[in-house]
Amino acid sequence: MVLGFSPPTGYHSMFLTRLRHLYTRFMAPVQHNTKVLKCDLAAISFLPSSDQPTITSEETLEALKIASHTLVDLAQTVVFPTETVYGLGALALNSDASAKIFSTKGRPPDNPLIVHVSSINMLRSLLPPGYIIPRSYEVLIKHFWPGALTLLFPRNESIIPTIITAGQPTVAIRMPSHPVARALIAIANAPLAAPSANTSGKPSPTRAEHVYRDLDGKVSLILDGGACGVGLESTVVDGLHADGNLRVLRPGGITVEDIERVLQEELHDSPSIPKVLVHKRDYSDTQLESAPTTPGMKYRHYSPAVPVTLLQTRLESPESTTATKFLDFVESLESGDSKASRKKIGVLAPTDSKIWDHLSRSSNIEWHRYPLGLLSEPSTIAHNLFDGLLSLERDGVDSMFIEEVGEEREGLAVMNRVRKAAGTSVRIALD
Numbered sequence: 001m002v003l004g005f006s007p008p009t010g011y012h013s014m015f016l017t018r019l020r021h022l023y024t025r026f027m028a029p030v031q032h033n034t035k036v037l038k039c040d041l042a043a044i045s046f047l048p049s050s051d052q053p054t055i056t057s058e059e060t061l062e063a064l065k066i067a068s069h070t071l072v073d074l075a076q077t078v079v080f081p082t083e084t085v086y087g088l089g090a091l092a093l094n095s096d097a098s099a100k101i102f103s104t105k106g107r108p109p110d111n112p113l114i115v116h117v118s119s120i121n122m123l124r125s126l127l128p129p130g131y132i133i134p135r136s137y138e139v140l141i142k143h144f145w146p147g148a149l150t151l152l153f154p155r156n157e158s159i160i161p162t163i164i165t166a167g168q169p170t171v172a173i174r175m176p177s178h179p180v181a182r183a184l185i186a187i188a189n190a191p192l193a194a195p196s197a198n199t200s201g202k203p204s205p206t207r208a209e210h211v212y213r214d215l216d217g218k219v220s221l222i223l224d225g226g227a228c229g230v231g232l233e234s235t236v237v238d239g240l241h242a243d244g245n246l247r248v249l250r251p252g253g254i255t256v257e258d259i260e261r262v263l264q265e266e267l268h269d270s271p272s273i274p275k276v277l278v279h280k281r282d283y284s285d286t287q288l289e290s291a292p293t294t295p296g297m298k299y300r301h302y303s304p305a306v307p308v309t310l311l312q313t314r315l316e317s318p319e320s321t322t323a324t325k326f327l328d329f330v331e332s333l334e335s336g337d338s339k340a341s342r343k344k345i346g347v348l349a350p351t352d353s354k355i356w357d358h359l360s361r362s363s364n365i366e367w368h369r370y371p372l373g374l375l376s377e378p379s380t381i382a383h384n385l386f387d388g389l390l391s392l393e394r395d396g397v398d399s400m401f402i403e404e405v406g407e408e409r410e411g412l413a414v415m416n417r418v419r420k421a422a423g424t425s426v427r428i429a430l431d
Contacts, residue, residue, distance in 0.1 A: 037063035044179035051119035081225035087194030118185035146177035148253025231383035310425035346392035349403035
């Protein structure tokens with residue numbers, strides 16, 4: 001069975017050697033002019049009975065045709081918006097094309113990619129012959145596709161290149177709900193591999209200008225569909241275990257609470273309802289972390305070019321410093337420029353946080369504030385997180401502080417990203 005697949009000795013070593021060969025052979029040539037083409041989201045629609053889009057804007061249709069030509073005929077990468085973040089896309093079933101994703105991003109070859117489809121028919125074309133989609137997956141697809149949910153499936157070895165899965169026996173697939181993303185895949189008539197469109201390890205882009213600042217000259221084309229609605233990557237779910245439970249490998253745009261709710265609604269008559277287990281909250285898997293089946297599990301991610309510190313403010317403890325000591329700590333930080341007389345410090349925190357009252361005027365500190373949204377609206381905080389990191393980086397701050405939020409609903413995904421972005425943490429008291 002696929003789930004019991006065990007690679008022969010030396011398989012991963014040979015696989016990584018092959019990936020390094022592809023990386024070297026297909027190093028992305030420098031593009032001297034990165035073109036940005038705007039797309040009108042309102043001009044794109046899908047009828048429930050059709051897998052093909054209706055596009056009423058000639059400008060948008062032309063942009064999508066150019067992007068499709070670049071992907072299919074030239075086998076190059078294209079940046080396009082999704083509801084989560086902007087993606088760097090290439091043909092998922094073409095190893096040579098997909099290799100250019102790794103070279104453009106500087107992405108490690110053992111970090112797998114997510115495959116994006118535009119229809120259920122396209123999904124089925126990627127699955128092993130005779131594979132039956134689990135009932136739990138049918139429920140999630142019904143409620144969350146198209147959308148910010150990625151599901152793990154057994155890899156069809158005759159179709160899915162090993163470069164996509166990093167040699168793993170499973171493949172991560174999702175159907176984006178963003179009109180531009182779904183229309184591009186449909187027009188290209190091919191599934192697209194598409195990680196976030198940024199240099200590996202940096203914060204994911206949620207606006208076309210984020211991509212342009214980072215990858216200008218490294219990609220030929222960016223489709224500009226405005227700001228991404230969700231602002232964080234998709235939730236990744238593995239439902240392929242024998243116990244029938246669902247494992248959330250990466251929290252994201254679809255919350256654990258929403259997944260649990262629809263399972264309860266749809267499977268209440270079943271003998272048992274699958275549990276929803278969150279990696280590193282409800283269970284751990286060191287083998288999975290060393291050889292991940294999905295992105296975002298192994299390497300440090302989402303980090304801007306300056307140090308990031310997590311402010312732990314939600315739990316009181318004897319180790320908590322006072323707010324005054326916090327300011328002393330900030331003022332003691334070395335500026336990125338030893339000649340600078342004032343330190344530029346960026347702060348990201350909920351709009352209604354008490355921290356704003358403690359950012360006093362100081363001759364040594366120039367505060368750069370980025371309110372993320374109300375504590376009661378974690379989806380807004382999620383939407384603004386990456387834009388905040390990238391905006392403060394653009395402002396030239398010497399370091400950043402991010403205040404923690406509760407790990408409920410979208411807050412779980414927010415803290416997953418913040419912990420990966422932050423190099424250090426400090427516990428403070430704001431009362």
